[in-house]
Amino acid sequence: MSQNAKASRFSLILLALGFLFLYLPILILIVYSFNESKLVTVWAGFSTKWYAELFKDQQMIDAAVVSLKLAFATACAAVVLGTMAAMVMTRFRSFRGKTLFSALITAPLVMPEVITGLSMLLLFVSFADWFGIFEQRGVATMWVAHVTFTMAFVTVIISSRLSELDRSLEEAAMDLGANRLKVFFVITLPIIAPALLSGWLMAFTLSLDDLVISSFTSGPSSTTLPMKIFSSVRMGVSPKINALASLMIMLVSLAALVAWWSMWRSEKRRQRDMQLALQQN
Amino acid sequence: MNQSSQKATGSKPDKVKTDNYVRIEGLRKEFDGFVAVDDVSFSIRKGEIFALLGASGCGKSTLLRMLAGFERPTAGSILLDDEDIVGLAPFDRPINMMFQSYALFPHMSVEDNVAFGLKQDGMGKDEIQARVNEMLGLVQMGKLAKRKPHQLSGGQQQRVALARSLAKSPKLLLLDEPMGALDKKLRSQMQIELVNIVERLGVTCVMVTHDQEEAMTMAHRIAVMDAGRIRQLGTPDEIYEQPNCRFTAEFIGSVNLFEGRIEEDEKDYVTIRTPALEKPIYVGHGVTGYDGMSVAFAIRPEKIAISKDEPALSYNKVQGVIEEIAYFGSHSVYHVRLANGSKVLCNFVNLKRWASENFTWNDSVWLSWKDNAGVVLTS
Amino acid sequence: MNAVVKPRSARLLGSRWLVIAVPYLWLLVFFAIPLAIAFKISFSQAAIAMPPYTPIVNWVDGHPSLDIHLKNYLYLVNDSLYVNAYLSSIKIAVISTILCLLIGYPMAYAIARMPAATRNIALMLVILPSWTSFLIRIYAWIGILKNNGLLNNFLLWTGLIDQPLAIMHTPVAVYIGIVYAYLPFMVLPLYANLVKLDLRLLEAASDLGAKPWKAFLKVTLPLSKSGIIAGSMLVMIPVVGEFVIPEMLGGPDTLMIGRILWQEFFNNRDWPVASAVSIVMLLLLIIPIMIFHRAQSREMEGRLA
Numbered sequence: 028m029s030q031n032a033k034a035s036r037f038s039l040i041l042l043a044l045g046f047l048f049l050y051l052p053i054l055i056l057i058v059y060s061f062n063e064s065k066l067v068t069v070w071a072g073f074s075t076k077w078y079a080e081l082f083k084d085q086q087m088i089d090a091a092v093v094s095l096k097l098a099f100a101t102a103c104a105a106v107v108l109g110t111m112a113a114m115v116m117t118r119f120r121s122f123r124g125k126t127l128f129s130a131l132i133t134a135p136l137v138m139p140e141v142i143t144g145l146s147m148l149l150l151f152v153s154f155a156d157w158f159g160i161f162e163q164r165g166v167a168t169m170w171v172a173h174v175t176f177t178m179a180f181v182t183v184i185i186s187s188r189l190s191e192l193d194r195s196l197e198e199a200a201m202d203l204g205a206n207r208l209k210v211f212f213v214i215t216l217p218i219i220a221p222a223l224l225s226g227w228l229m230a231f232t233l234s235l236d237d238l239v240i241s242s243f244t245s246g247p248s249s250t251t252l253p254m255k256i257f258s259s260v261r262m263g264v265s266p267k268i269n270a271l272a273s274l275m276i277m278l279v280s281l282a283a284l285v286a287w288w289s290m291w292r293s294e295k296r297r298q299r300d301m302q303l304a305l306q307q308n
Numbered sequence: 309m310n311q312s313s314q315k316a317t318g319s320k321p322d323k324v325k326t327d328n329y330v331r332i333e334g335l336r337k338e339f340d341g342f343v344a345v346d347d348v349s350f351s352i353r354k355g356e357i358f359a360l361l362g363a364s365g366c367g368k369s370t371l372l373r374m375l376a377g378f379e380r381p382t383a384g385s386i387l388l389d390d391e392d393i394v395g396l397a398p399f400d401r402p403i404n405m406m407f408q409s410y411a412l413f414p415h416m417s418v419e420d421n422v423a424f425g426l427k428q429d430g431m432g433k434d435e436i437q438a439r440v441n442e443m444l445g446l447v448q449m450g451k452l453a454k455r456k457p458h459q460l461s462g463g464q465q466q467r468v469a470l471a472r473s474l475a476k477s478p479k480l481l482l483l484d485e486p487m488g489a490l491d492k493k494l495r496s497q498m499q500i501e502l503v504n505i506v507e508r509l510g511v512t513c514v515m516v517t518h519d520q521e522e523a524m525t526m527a528h529r530i531a532v533m534d535a536g537r538i539r540q541l542g543t544p545d546e547i548y549e550q551p552n553c554r555f556t557a558e559f560i561g562s563v564n565l566f567e568g569r570i571e572e573d574e575k576d577y578v579t580i581r582t583p584a585l586e587k588p589i590y591v592g593h594g595v596t597g598y599d600g601m602s603v604a605f606a607i608r609p610e611k612i613a614i615s616k617d618e619p620a621l622s623y624n625k626v627q628g629v630i631e632e633i634a635y636f637g638s639h640s641v642y643h644v645r646l647a648n649g650s651k652v653l654c655n656f657v658n659l660k661r662w663a664s665e666n667f668t669w670n671d672s673v674w675l676s677w678k679d680n681a682g683v684v685l686t687s
Numbered sequence: 688m689n690a691v692v693k694p695r696s697a698r699l700l701g702s703r704w705l706v707i708a709v710p711y712l713w714l715l716v717f718f719a720i721p722l723a724i725a726f727k728i729s730f731s732q733a734a735i736a737m738p739p740y741t742p743i744v745n746w747v748d749g750h751p752s753l754d755i756h757l758k759n760y761l762y763l764v765n766d767s768l769y770v771n772a773y774l775s776s777i778k779i780a781v782i783s784t785i786l787c788l789l790i791g792y793p794m795a796y797a798i799a800r801m802p803a804a805t806r807n808i809a810l811m812l813v814i815l816p817s818w819t820s821f822l823i824r825i826y827a828w829i830g831i832l833k834n835n836g837l838l839n840n841f842l843l844w845t846g847l848i849d850q851p852l853a854i855m856h857t858p859v860a861v862y863i864g865i866v867y868a869y870l871p872f873m874v875l876p877l878y879a880n881l882v883k884l885d886l887r888l889l890e891a892a893s894d895l896g897a898k899p900w901k902a903f904l905k906v907t908l909p910l911s912k913s914g915i916i917a918g919s920m921l922v923m924i925p926v927v928g929e930f931v932i933p934e935m936l937g938g939p940d941t942l943m944i945g946r947i948l949w950q951e952f953f954n955n956r957d958w959p960v961a962s963a964v965s966i967v968m969l970l971l972l973i974i975p976i977m978i979f980h981r982a983q984s985r986e987m988e989g990r991l992a
Contacts, residue, residue, distance in 0.1 A: 035797070035800060037793070038794075038796050038797040038800075039797050041790070041793035041794060041797065042794045042797040042798065042809070045790055045791075045793075045794040045870070046742070046812060046813075048790075048870075049787040049812075049813070049867070049870065050816065050865070051826070051831075052824055052828055052831060052867070053816060053819065053824065055827060055830065055831065055837065056823070056824075059830070069976070072860035076875020098786065101376050107714060108709065108710045109710075111706050111707075111709055111710045114706060114957075115706060115707050115710065116878075116984075117479045119703070119706075119707065122707070123907055124711075126656070128707075128710075128714075129980070129984045130711055130980050131711070131714040131715065131719060132710075132714065133979065133980045133984060134718070134976060134980065134985045135718060135813055136921065136983070137920060137921060137924035137925055137972075137975075137976060137979055138924070138925070138928075138976075139924070139925050139927060139929070139945060139968065139972075140925070140930070141928045141930055141945045141948045141949060141965065141968075142722075142928060142930065142965045142968060142969060143718075143721075143961065145725060145948065145952060145961055146721030146722050146724065146725040146965065147717065147721050147960065147964050149721060149724045149725050149728055149958070150717065150720060150721040150724055152738045153724050153738075156738065166871040171717055172717075173547030174717075175713070175717045175718055176715075178710070178713075178714075183983075193409060193411065194408045195408075195411040196411050196413060196414075196723055198376075198398070198405075198411070199380055199405070199407055199411035199413075200375075200413070200424070201377075201378075201397070201398040201402055202376060202398050202399070202403070202473075203399075203404065203424050203425035203428060203472070203476070204425050204429060204476070205399055205424075205428050206397070207398050207703075208426070208702060208704075214413060217415045218413075218414065218415060232817070232818050235820075236821050236822070238734060238821075238822055238931055241447065241933065242953075243952075252820075253820065253822050256820070256822050256823065256826075257931075258351075260822075260826050260829075262889050264720045266814065268826060270821060271823065272819070272820060272823035272824075272826075272827070275819050275820055275823070276493045276819045279815065279818045279819050280815065283811060283818070287807075287808070287811060289656045290703055290807075297458060300456070300458055300459040301458055301459070304455075304459045304460050304461050304464070305461060
């Protein structure tokens, strides 16, 4: 069936081209982060001076620290709220207002960030006016905003895992005497743990990377890394950014590699166990 | 295997209590207008193995889930040992279930799986260990206590699931298609083992299955279900030899049905005129009916004798031609086409080697049966 | 025997409502109400005050009086800049979605057909770029697309052109940027859908005489409809309000409503107009959002139905 082979070869070629498209800018960034010259067009020799300059830039480092702390706090809260929302969507029977809830949970996935950012700022301003809270915008307001929009992504990841989970496991636990709360913490949670991690990482990344919402909801002393980068880039291309980008890419790739390797290993071990069990019978 | 049902029970009030250990009254379940369980009432004796048998969609699983507490009945009550359990959540009921997929907790070892229910009751550590060892010994899984479920074969997983469901000495054990996930050879072996264990412990058991063989082999009594209702309830032989309607007769095993009308209705015999036979069928017992009533005569294939020569009976014989032969080694099933076009199945046990060679396709044969070889069905 | 022991389920009824209430309230307060507030402020007027807009309700002699200005909306409708920006944003969003679909579908298809081990690696490779800073990757394109950037230098060097192509600060650059950033959002839902496709359906089709292309059109494509809708909505809706990409890669003639909103807010300090812009954007997107919601909730509730 050469036509079938041709078709799959066609899609594979497109896949390869797609990957090339996705990775070319990244590779270029990494290469030029080691370029002695400032210009992208001229290769003036290998140098790590931009990395050194990066680490000397205190503002950049401060912004990075703010971003990391914010992302960590966001991810933790998003996972908790997202898991609750996922449980409501997949395990709870219909209740009045469930449709509105499900709309509230899916809308942030697609809502343009300028709308969410602006409206949240207006909320904080109004709250300051009415209740006297959130007077000073800063990391706290950003955290609230980040949790709100990342929660939806976490919910999607966890609900997909929950709907795949065999219900009879939870029923068996109830049958054996565990109440619903216990079933969740002793049975459900350990089994969906990988999805929780996945959700946490997604929320972390989304928060770390966010520019628009952060810009609207930030305050004077809370500049995040993307905000700093954006203002730097506006002033002109700087190779320091290349160095920063390359660092982030290399760190992420390393983390991904480690994660993939450990998954591969545990899968191999699992296969081996199952083979053993079959043989022994 | 059915010894316990023949044991004598104590004094009358005790007998009533044990006869109605589980009492289901007017149980009904509706899903958005669809009636899954339609006003079902019956009782289960203490220590009995009771089977709910039926095709998919007949309501047996819904009934089981209502017993377990995973579905709330629309109406009706369930009394277990004189206690109404309908209002109790699954974790509050003295009932345990063995799931079709076994539902072993993948992140816990075999030991921890079996101990889970005991931990929920707040048992002491040593007590739990002793009980777990006891249960694992019962199902012969003691050596594999530290393994995780994915390291076990299907049969081993089933044993662990059984041990786990019996660990709390439940008043009622529920089995959801217990042999569904096993291959044929393992199935027959496990059926016997499971019944032995359950009988040894004296546990009252309700099982759900679509496999008639399983129900007939394992259960003391069977309830045949269809469209949310129980069509017949009785021991396996009662159901097989005395079906109460066409549905049950056709559902269990194979059966030949002759439709016809009662010609003579007497106290100790009836005759049925049917288009398939020249002379009316003679049935050697009375029937609650009347002359001209439309009935079906049901007779199982193994009750019909097949011969080359005309038998010396005046009734209950008919001539036909062998159309198809299904050869099973131990027996053959002859599909015989009668003069009026209807087909009759006849089982022939191959008692002598090569006995099946006597009959072949297109042979003209005589089928005959005794007076009480079949039953008359009025519905 | 039936003592008055309240079954544990009743005692825990409280916790069931808590699980619903916490995320529900959070989203109501921090997602829904802000939109309502934006709606309210869109009727207000810019003022030199803190906050920089006039209040809607004024208390005159103990009686509330409404101070509503419709002029923000009239301003939007009358000024061709805004109308053009909305239309242009929608146009760019639709075209980008189609481009993403054309590139993303074959990619998702190829990955879905791979053996399980390679599949996971390929998926990770698709997601990996999204884990690195979006901002920086867009910034990388500046270096590639500008007049003396890598692309032009490469083309000049090979002699394919003799004058640098002006890509930077044109709509083309914006399209490249959008497709680049949003491709994973198209690939992933498509992949999730295609990977569930039962290959035996295709075998049956070919057994009945359908050539591979026909089988694709009549079997695979219709069955992947929900993936196409999910992916398209995940790209189209956010792109309408996209700010960063047109800001960094686009020029003065690439009108996108996200940029307009940002400028109204940060540059003009006109919060009421910015609010009006966002409300109109929201209204334009309400139907696609509903389509997406329907597709998503069917996915999420999956087995419960």
